[in-house]
Amino acid sequence: MKLYSNEIVFRGHPDKVCDQISDALLDAFLSGDSSSRCGIEVMGGKGRIFITGEVTSATKVDVESVVMRVLKEVGYINGDNAENLTPSGTLADFEIVNNLGVQSQDIALGTNDEVGGAGDQGMMFGFACDDNTEYKPTAMVIMQEFSKFYDELRQKDSRFLADGKTQLTGEYDDDMRLIKIKDWTISYQNTETDRAETDQILIDKAREIAGKYGVEVEKFLVNPTGKFLIGGFMGDAGLTGRKIVVDSYQSFAPVGGGAFSGKDPSKVDRSAAYKAREIAVDYLKRYNLHSCE
Template sequence: MKLYSNEIVFKGHPDKVCDQISDALLDAYLKDDKQSRCGIEVVGGKGIIFVTGEVTSKAKVDVEKIVKRVLRDIGYNDNYEIINNLGVQSKDIALGTNDIIGGAGDNGMMFGFATRETNKYLPKAMVILQELSMFYDELHKKDKRFLPDGKAEITGYYDEKDYLIKIKDFTICYQNTEEEREKTDKILMDEAIKIANKYNVLIENFLINPTGKFQIGGFEGDAGLTGRKIVVDSYQSFARVGGGAFSGKDPTKVDRSGAYIARKIAKEILDKNKDINTCEVQISYAIGIDKPLSINIKTDKGYIKTPTNLYDRCKVKNIIKELDLLNICYEQKAMFGHFID
């Protein structure tokens, strides 16, 4: 047995708030102009939210209105100064990413992962934390003792297949009014036990707000930044991640579309090979080139030779079409992790 840890941040965590704002803005641009090119970054601080990056689009978007709507939806007040610093996409980049060329929006490598540990082809500990995060989002909306910010972490015992056997420590940090803490702590512990039991996992110990108090949260507690939770967004450290974040980027940006198709390919490998328990797919691109430079398929049984047709399948325009990436809600993906099924 070995110990290993993973974590999630709740929807109201400052970095996650910035991710959701970036993707809500992306959704708005794509809604009215499917050819929008977006790379939207958000910084949240004390009384100010700074929106920057590059957008080339025919859509007319009310940035301030969308930012404030996201804040209210999450559970925060919208009393913030909104600074709109968005510019247009570099013409140099556009030379290789326009609809005629169809090249990748940047250099980089992306990873996709799948494991047979759950029927979702996701690690058990990751699924447990995702379900707790979704529960917390609903809980704080109806019980005002709970406030939006928070995070959770599992330290577990794992077997030789990297499957979770038991949870050693379940850490939950949640913003709250500090009223009736014994009762509010118990609500979260009971739910964590309920979720873990569903996956036949026992919990040895809980650590709830280990500093003793968590009343100040959101941007009043910490600054937030788009893309700072790329490990949480992908596989919570159970697989490697590329260097690029997802949120705020239209699907010509392979940081996003490449990672999404890599996940699908990894799941397909498990479907077709019943003896394989885990699969990690790496895809790499060069800016302005439509086909990947490389596709690497690694499993717990060794490497698999990459079928040549995968290179055509993983052209940027083909990924966008196959996954319908111009017609999905990116804001929703930014809430609890981009891979939840």
């Protein structure tokens, strides 16, 4: 028997907000010019958002409006509860520093030819397993389903705020099949209103999701520090690419050194990682494997 832990962060986690801003800006540039070259990095904290990196594109993007749209979508600007996420919940409270520059001409030499070469070297991995129809470890699928549920819940119930993360420690057999969940930790930002009720809502949903996959949960730890009211960029700093393990295969397979977010397809950190995953799934199905790496 083995014990493995894996985690996922919610959309309002500071690092994941930076990822989403990077990707939203990338999408905006690519939608106007599909040949755009982008490597966009974001750092946020204490009411300030710093955007840097390289962009070469024929299209113009209103960076500030894209950033504000993402902040609204993830719940950082959220009506009566916004004081817990920003200094006072108004758009003006965010100072946005746009430090984007153009792609290095030296890098462009390798990407702008007819072949369309890679903008860098890197380590990329692909993984798949036959645990379920998504070809991902069951614990990963459980975490992803729970995170999606939480994002939908906080949009309907104002007691649940944007920031948070969840982690489980599972017991596995020698073939890395999940037997049961020993501990499930849920850390979620909330208004501290009806805490017993909001905790129970999350516990009940967690048991339901795990039960779909025939997995029992032994113990829950919900906001184990006792309180989680201050969150988002007021609670912690965020940085693009700091959750690459969460975004990839968590504790179940090797993860490359480069982040995905904010990078166009010429950046192999992203495109080659996606291709490696496609190859792993293809080999898994073609040769009837338990797992492929």
